[in-house]
Amino acid sequence: MSVNIFEDQAHEYLRLNGFFLVRNFVIHFENAQAQEIDLLGIRLPGSVEQTMYSDGKFATLVFQDDERLELRDNSEVILLIGEVTESTSNTEIQKRISHLRNHMRIKYALQRFGIVEMRDAEKLALGEIIEHPSCTRLRLLRILFLINDETAINYQKQNSDLTFISQKHILDFIDKRAKINIKERARTHLPRWLHNSVDRLLQR
Numbered sequence: 001m002s003v004n005i006f007e008d009q010a011h012e013y014l015r016l017n018g019f020f021l022v023r024n025f026v027i028h029f030e031n032a033q034a035q036e037i038d039l040l041g042i043r044l045p046g047s048v049e050q051t052m053y054s055d056g057k058f059a060t061l062v063f064q065d066d067e068r069l070e071l072r073d074n075s076e077v078i079l080l081i082g083e084v085t086e087s088t089s090n091t092e093i094q095k096r097i098s099h100l101r102n103h104m105r106i107k108y109a110l111q112r113f114g115i116v117e118m119r120d121a122e123k124l125a126l127g128e129i130i131e132h133p134s135c136t137r138l139r140l141l142r143i144l145f146l147i148n149d150e151t152a153i154n155y156q157k158q159n160s161d162l163t164f165i166s167q168k169h170i171l172d173f174i175d176k177r178a179k180i181n182i183k184e185r186a187r188t189h190l191p192r193w194l195h196n197s198v199d200r201l202l203q204r
Contacts, residue, residue, distance in 0.1 A: 006084055006086055006145070006147065006167060007023065007038060007039075007084045009167065009170045009171065009174070010038075010039060010082065010084050010145040010165070010170060011023065011039065012174060013066075013165070013170040013173055013174060014039065014041055014080065014082070016173065016174065016177050017043070017065050017066055017069055017071065018043045018044075018047045018048075018065065018071070019041040019042065019043045019078075019080055020041060020042050020043070020044075020047075021039055021040070021041040021080075022039075022040045022041065023038065023039060023040075024036050024037075024038065025037045025039075025040040025109065025112075027105060027108050027109065029104070029108075035099075035105065037081055037082075037083070037099075037105065037109055038082055038083050038084045039080065039081070039082030039083075039084065039143075040080065040081060040082075040109055040112075041079075041080035041082070042077065042078070042079055042080065042113060043071070043077070043078040043080065044077060045074055045075050045076065045077065046074060066173055068163065068165065068169070069141065069163065075137065076129075076137045076138070076139050077115070077137070077138050077139070078138075078139050078140075078141050079110055079113060079116070079124065079138065079139070079140050079141070080140075080141045080142075080143065081100060081105075081106065081109055081140070081141075081142050081143075082142070082143045082144070082145065083096040083099055083100055083143070083144050083145065084144075084145040085144070085145070085146065085147075086147045087147075088146075088147065088148055088151060093144070093146065093151070093155065096144050097144060097155075097159065097162065100142040100144060100162055101142075101161075101162075103122065103125045106121065106124070106125040106140070107121040107122065107125060110124060110125075110140070115138070116138065120138070124138065124139070124140040125140065127140070127161055141163065142161070142162050142163065143162070143163045143164070143165055144162060144163070144164050144165075145164075145165050145166075145167070145170070146164060146165070146166055146167070147166070147167050148166060148167075149166040149167075149168040149169065151166070152164040152165060152166035152169070153166075
């Protein structure tokens with residue numbers, strides 16, 4: 001499987017959970033090689049997704065958020081940094097974990113949102129939830145997307161400050177939310193933006 005397909009799956013999973021996303025966000029460090037963050041995103045309070053029908057009417061799509069992401073407080077602004085890897089190598093996975101914990105990378109990325117000052121970026125990197133004058137609270141969510149379900153479960157047990165999501169979990173979530181029968185490829189109540197890429201997203 002192409003890593004781009006896995007990244008597509010992770011992207012749509014996050015979109016179904018209300019995130020606006022930028023892929024392959026480039027970080028420039030002075031006198032150092034440029035680095036990338038696979039997925040950079042923000043989830044605003046009260047965000048909804050709508051679909052337009054042929055008669056010109058709009059309908060709001062209502063999805064229950066994934067409990068794994070702990071998106072219980074709809075008044076929070078949630079900032080997201082995500083890494084995606086198909087590798088099952090412990091070395092590669094630990095490298096991605098270190099990226100998610102690197103305070104310089106985190107602070108550089110968070111300041112691009114425009115609502116996070118340097119001192120607040122440091123607090124968010126440490127796992128704090130901060131008050132902000134333009135909203136109620138800011139919270140940072142760091143996710144590592146892994147191919148293997150058991151691997152994701154094991155790493156989650158060892159790293160409570162991060163969230164680990166497997167490909168199986170992503171596809172189960174997309175299947176449930178979009179009401180897709182994977183075997184029959186039946187399409188019912190499917191958002192238009194997802195309709196044309198169902199087969200590609202559900203490649204296992």
